[in-house]
Amino acid sequence: MIVRFAISRLLQAVPVLLLVSVLAFALSAAGGSPSQPGSGPLPERYARFIIGAVQGDFGASLRLGRPVGAVILDRLPATVDLAGSAFALSLLLGVPAGVIAAVRRRSLAGRLAQALSVLAASIPAFLSGTVLLLLFAERWQMLPASGRGETVELHGWSTGLLTVSGLQSLVLPALSLGAFQAALLMRLLRDGMGQALESGFIRFARSRGLRRLSVLRHALANALVPVVTASALQFGSLLAVSMVTECVFNWPGIGQLLVQSVAAADVPVMVAYLLMLGVAFLALSVAADLLCFALDPRLRPPRTAQRTAA
Amino acid sequence: MTLLKVDELQVIVRGGMAVDGVSLTLGQGEVLALMGESGAGKSLTAAAIVGLLPPGSRMKGGIIAFKGKRIDQSNRAGWRKLRGKHICAVFQDPYGALDPLQTIGVQLTQTLRTHQPQLTRALLRDRVAEWLEAVSLSADRASAYPHELSGGMRQRVALALAMAPGPEILIADEPAAALDMPLRAQLAGLMRRLAQAQNTSVLLISHDIRTALAAADRVAVMYAGRVLETGPAAAVLQSPRHPYVAGLIASMPGLAERKHRLPVVSGRMPLPGTAPRGCVFRQSCHNASDQCRAERPAQPASGAACFHPLPELADAGIRA
Numbered sequence A: 001m002i003v004r005f006a007i008s009r010l011l012q013a014v015p016v017l018l019l020v021s022v023l024a025f026a027l028s029a030a031g032g033s034p035s036q037p038g039s040g041p042l043p044e045r046y047a048r049f050i051i052g053a054v055q056g057d058f059g060a061s062l063r064l065g066r067p068v069g070a071v072i073l074d075r076l077p078a079t080v081d082l083a084g085s086a087f088a089l090s091l092l093l094g095v096p097a098g099v100i101a102a103v104r105r106r107s108l109a110g111r112l113a114q115a116l117s118v119l120a121a122s123i124p125a126f127l128s129g130t131v132l133l134l135l136f137a138e139r140w141q142m143l144p145a146s147g148r149g150e151t152v153e154l155h156g157w158s159t160g161l162l163t164v165s166g167l168q169s170l171v172l173p174a175l176s177l178g179a180f181q182a183a184l185l186m187r188l189l190r191d192g193m194g195q196a197l198e199s200g201f202i203r204f205a206r207s208r209g210l211r212r213l214s215v216l217r218h219a220l221a222n223a224l225v226p227v228v229t230a231s232a233l234q235f236g237s238l239l240a241v242s243m244v245t246e247c248v249f250n251w252p253g254i255g256q257l258l259v260q261s262v263a264a265a266d267v268p269v270m271v272a273y274l275l276m277l278g279v280a281f282l283a284l285s286v287a288a289d290l291l292c293f294a295l296d297p298r299l300r301p302p303r304t305a306q307r308t309a310a
Numbered sequence B: 001m002t003l004l005k006v007d008e009l010q011v012i013v014r015g016g017m018a019v020d021g022v023s024l025t026l027g028q029g030e031v032l033a034l035m036g037e038s039g040a041g042k043s044l045t046a047a048a049i050v051g052l053l054p055p056g057s058r059m060k061g062g063i064i065a066f067k068g069k070r071i072d073q074s075n076r077a078g079w080r081k082l083r084g085k086h087i088c089a090v091f092q093d094p095y096g097a098l099d100p101l102q103t104i105g106v107q108l109t110q111t112l113r114t115h116q117p118q119l120t121r122a123l124l125r126d127r128v129a130e131w132l133e134a135v136s137l138s139a140d141r142a143s144a145y146p147h148e149l150s151g152g153m154r155q156r157v158a159l160a161l162a163m164a165p166g167p168e169i170l171i172a173d174e175p176a177a178a179l180d181m182p183l184r185a186q187l188a189g190l191m192r193r194l195a196q197a198q199n200t201s202v203l204l205i206s207h208d209i210r211t212a213l214a215a216a217d218r219v220a221v222m223y224a225g226r227v228l229e230t231g232p233a234a235a236v237l238q239s240p241r242h243p244y245v246a247g248l249i250a251s252m253p254g255l256a257e258r259k260h261r262l263p264v265v266s267g268r269m270p271l272p273g274t275a276p277r278g279c280v281f282r283q284s285c286h287n288a289s290d291q292c293r294a295e296r297p298a299q300p301a302s303g304a305a306c307f308h309p310l311p312e313l314a315d316a317g318i319r320a
């Protein structure tokens, strides 16, 4: 059943994917990229563009003179490290804070979570990044201010998650990028959880004498469904917002690459970035739908052989 | 033996006194119907008894005692020990009573295991099947999710969930309000049978006189946060003494033969916090006197809270 659902969901994504590819192609054609020879009718050029894109061939970067695919692959691991840790951080901070804020609304911890979320949600990423940088890196010299630190190569994929200096370098950018998302998650969960806790089935569960932990688990599961969808889309926007953070912290990821490429009118890199972001967003939303599908039986198609007689 | 005693209960909702001095008793194995229009305070009374008043409301005064022990000041652990095994409540709204993300089998299992942690997995499965069959559902329905069941089935599952811990008192707050008439009668009958089998006392909250009278031994009728009349179900039906209760019964077609001479209730019930001085019903009462305007009639243990009650059925002829 879940396979059928996954296939139909992927098919639904095809039109959006087509639209993104046409946009990317238009950008590529308008930019007059020399590596995509402008000969022949448009449909033929579009077909060649797609075939190339599927194989990871976007021509050569105008700025660096190297194949765009290789340039991006150099930069991608840094962004995955950053966005992944920021996302993990936002879950780690946002989910417990949301639960506490809903369950212990009036306690000190609840109020603190509330206040911090307001703070985190109202500060733009470049500002929080700069402030963190000034305090922890410049003033107190506790953490590195720029770059990824040492990285380890794993099957051609570099990661800073396995070295001390790599992890130290991650702290500030991940915090700056994740704080905003954590605040959003926290609010979403606080509201969903608050609503669930006042719902009839929670009241009924309490009246049956269920343990507090079981009651909270019921409420949390119900509050999570909308959070899953939202946080998947947030992860997508993390990839996009990481551009700012990467520039502040001189982080060698694809966000920084994009900024450099735009400055140099390096169209092939921009085209590849656009396509990649589109595909990532789609993949995330499909993944979120599948997760919701697993969480909420009401979203699944009705089972056959259901007798409805009372 | 008196299982539950509510004495002079007061509940405040957003500053207004929504329950103002309600006293009730519930005996072993007894079914008491608490009746009244919506907003009369019956659901709040029920919620206060299990310590689950909705947000925005709180108990202002009075005493709630279970088996002679005061329970209304229990802490969280105290309530948890009390709920389920001793007092269990099933509330309005069959759609919201079940967790939409869990199968009914899981919800039943969890409830049973909470109160009988010693049950083995196999025994638990058997008990779930027994409970489903007890409410006329087939045992293979354990794997169904709430949204796969009809409203009537859901309400029966809720009943099974409420009875599974083996409560001494079941508080059923309009359990059938959302169902059609025939299903309501069916559910009321089922509840009565299950309660009798376990010797459970029932506090049945209802605005539907028919259900109340069919299922209950005794009735208490609420209006504007007060109990206006209590008594054996048959006696109150045949010979209501309170003008409001008489009007209520008269307004039910086919219920009372003497409806031709009973006044029909006119006027709105006062909202919480706006009840007049004196008798809460006096603005709609044809018999209101100066005494009714000055003093509030006390709620007797049985009978009408009224200075000028209607005569008993025996003297009905004289009065007419």
Ligand code: SF4
Pocket: B242, B243, B244, B279, B280, B281, B282, B283, B285, B286, B287, B288, B289, B292, B297, B305, B306, B307, B308, B309
């Ligand atoms: S006490 Fe007076 S006003 Fe109230 S119901 Fe009785 S007769 Fe009417």
